[in-house]
Amino acid sequence: MAPTAAHPSTSPIIVSGRLTLRTIRGRNGPFTVGRLTTHLGVFEVKDAELEQYPEGKYDGEFVIRYIYPRAYPTGGGMRFEIRANLDGMTLSGLDKLSRDDATGFAAQEVDPLDEELGTPLTASPASTSKAVDAAVQASADPLIDTTPFGVDTPSAAIAAAGGPDSDDAALFGLLWPLEDSIKLDSTIDRRTLRAQIARLGALGYALDFKAQEWSREAELQPAG
Numbered sequence: 152m153a154p155t156a157a158h159p160s161t162s163p164i165i166v167s168g169r170l171t172l173r174t175i176r177g178r179n180g181p182f183t184v185g186r187l188t189t190h191l192g193v194f195e196v197k198d199a200e201l202e203q204y205p206e207g208k209y210d211g212e213f214v215i216r217y218i219y220p221r222a223y224p225t226g227g228g229m230r231f232e233i234r235a236n237l238d239g240m241t242l243s244g245l246d247k248l249s250r251d252d253a254t255g256f257a258a259q260e261v262d263p264l265d266e267e268l269g270t271p272l273t274a275s276p277a278s279t280s281k282a283v284d285a286a287v288q289a290s291a292d293p294l295i296d297t298t299p300f301g302v303d304t305p306s307a308a309i310a311a312a313g314g315p316d317s318d319d320a321a322l323f324g325l326l327w328p329l330e331d332s333i334k335l336d337s338t339i340d341r342r343t344l345r346a347q348i349a350r351l352g353a354l355g356y357a358l359d360f361k362a363q364e365w366s367r368e369a370e371l372q373p374a375g
Contacts (some may be wrong), residue, residue, distance in 0.1 A: 163238045164215045166191060170240070171252055174206040177262040180345065184260050187213060187235050194218060194235035197263040200337040202344055203358055203365075208252065211242040225261060242360050264341045322346055329354070332366045 168189035174181055183204065185196035194215075216238035222231045320327045322343070326335075333356075335347055356365040 164191075165212055166215060167212050168210075170196065170201075170209045170211070170213065170242075171248070171255075172201060172204055172206045172209065173248070173253060173256050173260075175260050175262075177260075177265075179262050179264050179342075182262045182264065182345075184256065184263070186256070187237075189213070191215075192233070195221075195232045196235055196237060197266075198237050198337070199263070199341045199344055200237065200240075202341065203335060203337070203348055203363075204360060205358075206248050208246040208248060209242045209360065210244040210246075211240055213237055214239040223261060223266070242363075245360060264345075267341060319350065322350060329356075332362075332364050334364045 166189040168187055171186045171188070173184050173186075175184065183201045183206070185198075185201050187194045187196050213235075214237060216236045218233060218235050220231065221234050222229055224230075316327075319329075323329065326333055326347075329351075333351075335344060335351075337344060351365050355368050357368045358365055
């Protein structure tokens with residue numbers, strides 16, 4: 152079934168609330184789903200931006216672009232939910248996910264990547280996973296080259312040369328070479344974003360959820 156059309160509001164709504172994130176392992180690897188609890192109600196959140204964040208409960212302010220209903224087949228039936236699409240957020244606190252929080256999500260969740268690609272929606276058991284797929288193999292996929300067409304950039308030249316950094320140059324595009332602190336672009340395709348996240352972890356980067364930037368882990372340690 153095609154997604155129900157979303158109707159943007161005349162202006163975004165800024166609300167305080169708590170965003171609960173759950174990491175699930177599916178056929179495409181780990182993916183993240185969220186639930187936003189506010190005074191307006193409780194909404195499911197499947198934005199690509201959430202792929203960067205470890206599971207947990209995040210307090211903060213959230214900019215809601217629009218709210219819309221979504222229905223899709225799963226487990227031999229239909230699932231209906233109300234989703235919120237976020238236009239930004241400012242996070243101020245993080246708590247661990249409790250057992251009750253984890254079981255509060257649906258017994259089966261559909262990978263948002265499958266929705267975006269239009270592939271048959273196969274629900275995945277809601278099991279926690281901290282494992283990260285090796286994105287080095289994915290970086291060889293030509294579909295994830297984020298270099299704009301016709302732009303001669305250092306990353307494009309490295310990729311064309313086939314050197315030891317060519318896979319990373321193709322994966323990160325204009326972000327390559329990586330600086331000590333970088334901010335990922337969550338508007339790129341979700342598969343590429345996941346590959347970038349996994350690769351950053353392998354390269355020794357960690358997410359500062361308040362700054363919403365990735366930094367080398369050494370930079371995150373307090374001075375001795």
